[in-house]
Amino acid sequence: MLLKKTFRYYYWLSIEFVKKQLKIILLSFFLSFILIVSFISFSPYIQTIFLAKKEIIGVVGEYQFNSLPDDIISKISNGLLFINEKGEFIPTIASTWEVANGQKEYRFHIRDGLIWSDGKKFSAHDIDFQFKDVETKVLDDKTIYFRLKKPLPIFPTFLKKPILRFPLIGVAGLYRVDRIKSRYGSIVELTLSPNKKNIPFIIYKFYRTESDLINAYKLGEINQMTLSKKSFADIFQKWKNSTISKSTDYNRLLTLFFNFTSPLLKQKEVRQALNMAVDKLKFKDSGEVALSPIAPISWAYNLNQKNPVFDQFSAEKVLKKAVTASGASELNFFTYYDYLNDADIIVKALKDTGLRINLNLASSEKPDNFDLFLAFWNVPQDPDQYFFWHSTQTQGNIGGYKNVKIDKLLEDGRNTNSLAERKTYYQEFQRVVVDDMPAIFFYFPYVYTIKRK
Template sequence: MVKKISLIVLIIKTFFRRYLIRIKVFFKIPFFTHSHTDKVLLNHHQTGLHISDVRRFSKETRNYFILLFLLIICLAVWLKLGPFFRHDAVIVEAVIGSYTSNNLPVSVTSLISEPLVKFDDQGHPQPNLVSGWQVNSDATVYTFRLKDNLYWQDGTAVLSSDIEIKLSDVDVTYPDNQSIEFKLVDSFSPFPGLLTNPVLKKGTLIGMGKFKVVEEKRSHGLIAELDLISNTVLSEAKREEIQALSIRFYPDETTAVTAFSLGEANVLLGLNNEIDLVEWPGIKEVRLPSFNKILAIFFNTKDPILSDKNFRKALSISIPDIEGEERLKNSIPSRSWAYNDTTKDINGDLELAESFLDRVSAGKDKTITLITTPVFESVGKVVVEAWKKLGLSVLLRVESGIPQNFQALLITQPIPADPDQYALWHSTQSKTNISGYDSKRIDKDLEDGRKTADLAKRKEKYLDFQRVLADDAPAAFLYFPKTKVIYRQKIEEDLNKILPLQTQYW
């Protein structure tokens, strides 16, 4: 009897292979989740099933097949399987970039797992998978304790040693099954904010999130596609939730847009360039707030002309608001606990800009070159027109990459949720301080801000940091670029159920 049922299962599985990802949602049994089982079922060393057996009960097998097929049809109707057999009922998301299992973007890993620590709306780190943490007096040793009763998606209990976290100049140890200890070379009070990426079981794609990976497809060592199903036990209350989705990876925007237009995907996530697809019937676009990078014009403070801060301030102040965007006063988001709300809004004040330009003694007759990428060419044109109103000669140059030498550079730069912007502005950070900015006072504020764990003292340092940065104007801060999502309208309701998971990280 077992042999016959096994053969029937193999036949049905072959017949329904096209719909396997949907079936996995409802039939969470080994022969639907392990591709090698087909061979096992036909291996006579393990099942004892021979070709002669197939011939002997072929007629009886057909009867079992018909009966089981009818049962499956009834079960499908009962479980409301219908929507899952329509292509657009399952979300197929196109993600741009080439990744391995070790560097998947947070927009993907956030579907699979949870982080140890999360930021609240003001940028304070809060316990998530940990119950809390302890830190020594000089902020060089942090000990985090996992919450009780945590389980991986494979059903095993979470041990601290299952979680592999690699950070530069940090020694990681596991004092016991629920504790992780981090020893730092130097004091670093923002450290908990470095643990806000979702964690996976060491060497796997197994997490603790809402969805789990049931199939991983690779091409040339890179992940080409991930098939996910809900990690939630199906119940009447849960059937309205998303039960299956696929993530497909494309090396560049052109390939991803082509795949979307051909129907290979019904969601495009993180597109930078403007495309004509949004004008197609049934295609919609949404732009979601994001605070992990900033669009700014970085001035080369070593340039003979722009080394004069009055020149830089004139250029910065003259820039008007960009249509559809909220112009920034400084580089820290207004939602941050360390934001300086006393900074005056002087953006677009042409008269004030001219007063600063009057203080410039040399260089006003020279041409200022603004370099940007194709993505921000339209913004660059707005800036150039504003600078020309000051009577300056200005040239806009659009390049595909970031040049080593420039006067003014319009690009995005990543920023942390914590107000610690040491990498962007400290004079020792030659690779990331692209303005070449050098201020002893700024250096001191940034150094002190990351050494003390006292929140009030940290805020005091960052308030001063913002005041000095605004006065020195090594950059003109424009806005926080939004995350662009393009999708087919028919999956809008389902998409809205997963986007909050993918965009929740500050």
């Protein structure tokens, strides 16, 4: 009897509780149902985000949407074509193209079915290279036309730049941009999701200095970084959970530029003597010694380059005679803070020959009153270096170098689309430029990639 009363009590208590809390119970049930369905529906994405392999890479530098490094942009999008290591044009966004009117007209046909990474349809109307002195017409959704004022057989090399739409929306890339974090106009974090299976997610985090980058790695904010200084990389030699790999950055070349308005530096024998005065083996820990302005991985590289000759005694004789004849008193040597260690080695070697050198720190892209200017410059993938050494190029040819033979070789090299002919011209270009010495080419820098295991 007591058991029956107890049961009846709890029964009516439960009924009253349900009546009072019915709305809350129904709402909880509904929300639980929604959460379970959502979890089942989105579980593949949750697994992708939290369980997929991720590379968190630290990068030094302040970048905006239009100035990101090429190796990042090339993951997000493609150009009309790609140039392989043999110098051959490989179609990417373009499927085919025709050349007409003596290499002055180019018509490119766009592949079918291309879409932007945000799902919108891609067409020829989306292409905007903004070339100077090039007439551009979109003939239809699949065809774009370029007309040049002068024939330029290597024009397609300028069409490999990845095509992007703001903000970092690409087409036919291996990755798409999922998230962008910026501060005061500069990107501080960039998340890339793969468009293909079996490649990792990538998160780029940007830091102002190499010291900030190293601290971020120590704190576990990133799991990969690339350093330019061996002394910094050596810090991680004893870290058991990290690996260090060394490689050469063939996109950059440390170079001492001459100002050809200087009567002293106009003399070829003086420039050759300056080159002989510096022992390039002193830079062997900093990078791969450069024998020409074209990288040794280029299809046009001249394998018959001579190794640099270090002869300070002969250099001193030539320089002493030339300085006395010209009346030159002092040479203004400019460089940037990051290259001061290299500059000190060079300045000491030149002073040992009797030259008077005034070392200055540059604060702008190009100092106005330099005689000698030490800086890295970006070596183009294509061997065409017209912009840097042709006498008509006032912006890229920062020293004002003039050489009729060099001009002709650079013109011939870009006025044919035959790779064999181009290779011949550029190999001769290297031979002449190393002999005439418009600048001293020191080294392609080593870089050190530190990665967590």
